[in-house]
Amino acid sequence: MAVTLSKKLDIPAVHLDQLQHLPGTDWQPRPEAEFAASMMRRFVASSGLSKATIRA
Structure with missing residues (x-):
């Protein structure tokens, strides 16, 4: 999901x-x-949970 959202x-x-x-x-x-x-960049984070998080 993170890869799809990041694209x-x-x-x-x-x-x-x-x-x-x-x-x-x-x-x-x-x-x-x-x-x-490293957390100061914009990225979509993937974790072991079933959610993705947007950091802007």
């Missing part, structure tokens, strides 16, 4: 795990400031 809105679809955790690690969390900075 319709022409903004990226992002899985929250991609923002919360450092790439190439065994689920190591990002520093809080880095995670907060």
Whole structure:
């Protein structure tokens, strides 16, 4: 659903795990400031729930 909505809105679809955790690690969390900075972009977020969230 996030991918479909992101295409319709022409903004990226992002899985929250991609923002919360450092790439190439065994689920190591990002520093809080880095995670907060990533949340300042416009994107459609996908979570394990059956909803998508729009962040504008």
